[in-house]
Amino acid sequence: xxxxxxxxxxxxxxxxxxxxxxxxxxxxxxxxxxxxxxxxxxxxxxxxxxxxxxxxxxxxxxxxxxxxxxxxxxxxxxxxxxxxxxxxxxxxxxxxxxxxxxxxxxxxxxxxxxxxxxxxxxxxxxxxxxxxxxxxxxxxxxxxxxxxxxxxxxxxxxxxxxxxxxxxxxxxxxxxxxxxxxxxxxxxxxxxxxxxxxxxxxxxxxxxxxxxxxxxxxxxxxxxxxxxxxxxxxxxxxxxxxxxxxxxxxxxxxxxxxxxxxxxxxxxxxxxxxxxxxxxxxxxxxxxxxxxxxxxxxxxxxxxxxxxxxxxxxxxxxxxxxxxxxxxxxxxxxxxxxxxxxxxxxxxxxxxxxxxxxxxxxxxxxxxxxxxxxxxxxxxxxxxxxxxxxxxxxxxxxxxxxxxxxxxxxxxxxxxxxxxxxxxxxxxxxxxxxxxxxxxxxxxxxxxxxxxxxxxxxxxxxxxxxxxxxxxxxxxxxxxxxxxxxxxxxxxxxxxxx
Ligand code: NAD
Numbered sequence: 339x340x341x342x343x344x345x346x347x348x349x350x351x352x353x354x355x356x357x358x359x360x361x362x363x364x365x366x367x368x369x370x371x372x373x374x375x376x377x378x379x380x381x382x383x384x385x386x387x388x389x390x391x392x393x394x395x396x397x398x399x400x401x402x403x404x405x406x407x408x409x410x411x412x413x414x415x416x417x418x419x420x421x422x423x424x425x426x427x428x429x430x431x432x433x434x435x436x437x438x439x440x441x442x443x444x445x446x447x448x449x450x451x452x453x454x455x456x457x458x459x460x461x462x463x464x465x466x467x468x469x470x471x472x473x474x475x476x477x478x479x480x481x482x483x484x485x486x487x488x489x490x491x492x493x494x495x496x497x498x499x500x501x502x503x504x505x506x507x508x509x510x511x512x513x514x515x516x517x518x519x520x521x522x523x524x525x526x527x528x529x530x531x532x533x534x535x536x537x538x539x540x541x542x543x544x545x546x547x548x549x550x551x552x553x554x555x556x557x558x559x560x561x562x563x564x565x566x567x568x569x570x571x572x573x574x575x576x577x578x579x580x581x582x583x584x585x586x587x588x589x590x591x592x593x594x595x596x597x598x599x600x601x602x603x604x605x606x607x608x609x610x611x612x613x614x615x616x617x618x619x620x621x622x623x624x625x626x627x628x629x630x631x632x633x634x635x636x637x638x639x640x641x642x643x644x645x646x647x648x649x650x651x652x653x654x655x656x657x658x659x660x661x662x663x664x665x666x667x668x669x670x671x672x673x674x675x676x677x678x679x680x681x682x683x684x685x686x687x688x689x690x691x692x693x694x695x696x697x698x699x700x701x702x703x704x705x706x707x708x709x710x711x712x713x714x715x716x717x718x719x720x721x722x723x724x725x726x727x728x729x730x731x732x733x734x735x736x737x738x739x740x741x742x743x744x745x746x747x748x749x750x751x752x753x754x755x756x757x758x759x760x761x762x763x764x765x766x767x768x769x770x771x772x773x774x775x776x777x778x779x780x781x782x783x784x785x786x787x788x789x790x791x792x793x794x795x796x797x798x799x800x801x802x803x804x805x806x807x808x809x810x811x812x813x814x815x816x817x818x819x820x821x822x823x824x825x826x827x828x829x830x831x832x833x834x835x836x
Pocket of ligand 1: 501502503504505510528529530531559560561562565566567570581582583584586587589590603604605606607637638639740742768808812813
């Protein structure tokens, strides 16, 4: 199936509405903007942009819901509702799939395997987790000999502001909404302006399962001077969870400072992959190709810096070149498509500016570096060639900035000491992949490599119970399993004199 014959977007026709207090609304701001299909540049839909009044209505609905029927549900009943949300997403799988693909242009095979199933699973995994969390209690000996018992109860934090990015829209949004609701909070979600569709669709799911009104709200718009800023500055929001660029995180942190609101941040990365000569060569090549090029390099966890031990450097570069050149660039529903377009014209301009900069800085272009010629209308899409460089200095902007495109630089190294220093030479600290057969080396290195997530002989293998997040400028806090539940609850201590 080509882009032209792909199923229509099943979301609210050609407009995207806010979802406030259980109902879809255009609001009264009078402002709308277009969303473009990355595959061919055509307009997918028009989106109503929220002004301060729509954001205020959403926050008020969320606050009112806290003390309504939702606030009185037992944990078990709340979890049952969330299991139903997961089931309902799966029942509407194709509608979510088509909507996600239309907004992002990503290969259908990827969205079918990762984005939509994980979007549903995020409502199950935290419901499972919360049922198993023990609470602590302490027996205190007091001077009168009778003592006291201390125990802690978990209560919801309140209204959570959720700000999401465009690269995995449903997956990353539900990664926050799932645990927030599991813990009994209510949410106001601001999806990325570029990918509003699956978040809008989720409102239908909430109504279908009988979620009380006001628990899940959606407002559309941009960041500064728009819905994002209005939401993060709103005094009725108790905590903010954000995934996006580090620069944006700094702005949101300033907004959260007013009222001393808590934040959870999943930010950018400039992730290294380290390949030792003793690795399983074929697996390291395959894993590194995936880590560089999947989702067209638009993943916070993507590898952009590859360090290869010198004895296998030439062979590794040549296999990466062959792998990149064999990748099928194509429309989402075309059979065998591995590489879709970038998200937007503006993002392609940004990535191409790094392609030019690499050449100016003296890189050898191993492969790629430009824009492919695509057939028919597809040529209006935001396609780009998978690109590999060697020979750049470590201080080139290409080596330091997060590019967020299908590209990497490969550099040789000689010693473990040297490669640890190279890997850590970045303000970011999100993820690192180490490929080696030496278990002792692994245990030495994981303490020294500055990253929140380290994969050994693998990449993107995720167990949703584990802590996920970045160190340095890649984030604040950890999400996943009990770590999410920590953020989305207040722990209240109760001391009872016996
Ligand atoms: P972005 O920061 O430009 O936008 C993210 C969201 O923030 C959007 O909804 C946007 O409208 C909103 N926003 C922008 N300015 C705002 C402001 N001043 N106040 C409130 N909201 C504002 O990020 P993006 O381009 O959508 O996503 C790509 C970035 O996300 C990359 O840096 C990537 O590494 C990062 N990311 C990180 C993770 C992670 O888990 N660490 C996961 C995915 C993406």
